[in-house]
Amino acid sequence: MFPSRSTAWDDVKLWLPKHKCIICGVEVEFTQVGVHYQTTHPDYDQWGNHWKRLSWLLLMSDVALVVLDAFFIRSVIPYSQDIVLAYLLGSMLVIIFTLVSKQRAFREAWQKAHFQQFASRLTMLPDVI
Numbered sequence: 767m768f769p770s771r772s773t774a775w776d777d778v779k780l781w782l783p784k785h786k787c788i789i790c791g792v793e794v795e796f797t798q799v800g801v802h803y804q805t806t807h808p809d810y811d812q813w814g815n816h817w818k819r820l821s822w823l824l825l826m827s828d829v830a831l832v833v834l835d836a837f838f839i840r841s842v843i844p845y846s847q848d849i850v851l852a853y854l855l856g857s858m859l860v861i862i863f864t865l866v867s868k869q870r871a872f873r874e875a876w877q878k879a880h881f882q883q884f885a886s887r888l889t890m891l892p893d894v895i
């Protein structure tokens with residue numbers, strides 16, 4: 767038979783940082799993060815893809831507003847930089863707040879579901895005492 771050989775990729779994997787799952791807390795190899803979320807937390811994965819698309823749209827609108835401000839709005843409205851800056855800050859806060867609050871909601875739902883599974887297993891155990 768063939769002896770198991772460690773490849774250079776195995777050595778590299780040892781040095782790669784592990785990702786701690788945001789939902790269940792399991793440590794996952796850096797290359798398997800996407801697979802973990804797709805298989806273990808498909809709802810979160812779908813929501814994450816939706817959130818990424820919305821965030822990109824918001825960021826694109828930020829860029830468009832900055833460009834529009836630099837070439838047009840600034841000449842019409844004297845203090846438009848303040849409005850643009852407030853919009854940029856507000857959009858960043860919206861992106862971060864929705865991500866953090868939704869991650870917390872998914873984590874709490876996962877913990878609640880798994881605690882109920884754990885509790886139901888405990889009730890199925892025979893009484894020892």
Ligand SMILES: [Zn+2]
Binds near residue numbers: 787789791802806
């Ligand atoms: Zn997980």
